[in-house]
Amino acid sequence: MKFFLLFLIIFPACEIGLFLFSAKSIGVLPTVLLIILTGFLGAALAKKQGIEIYHKVQRDLQYGKMPGDAMLDGLCIFVGGMLLLLPGFLSDMIGLLLLLPLTRNRLKPFLSRRLKKMSEGRRIKIIK
Structure with a gap:
């Protein structure tokens, strides 16, 4: 819980610092336009990949496979x-x-271990 509270303070402070640095470096208007652009591109990319994963989950279920990876x-x-x-900008990079x-495929083993550890500690419940 302490880590989470610290994160809630440090993360926004870093974001504000990056906003100020960007505004000073490239100007306020380009910074605002860059933020809006990343929002639109992120939504489009997430929608495209989300639809692909949805179809992959359907295929896995159709063939009787558990879609854990998907x-x-x-x-x-x-x-x-x-x-x-x-x-x-920091949230955009993450x-x-x-x-x-x-990069997601390189992060998935870590995330999988973390979720498994959380389920073993009874912080989340995974139904198999």
Whole structure:
């Protein structure tokens, strides 16, 4: 809980610092336009990949496979899309890492272990 409270203070402060740096470097209007552009591009990318994952989950279920990997992809795409919709450069970078298949595939083993650890600690419940 302490980590979460610290995160709620540090993350927005970093975002504000990056806004100020960007506004000073490239100007206020380009900074605002860049924030709006990343929001639109993030929404479009998340929608495209979300539809692909939805079809993959359907195929897996149709063939009697558990869609665990596809569900983790879907979670990453959802969180990445939400982060890209938030105004901020740091959230955009993290969101992009979760949306791009190359980086998402490298993050999935870590996320999978983390979710498993949380389920073993009874902080979340995974129904099999």
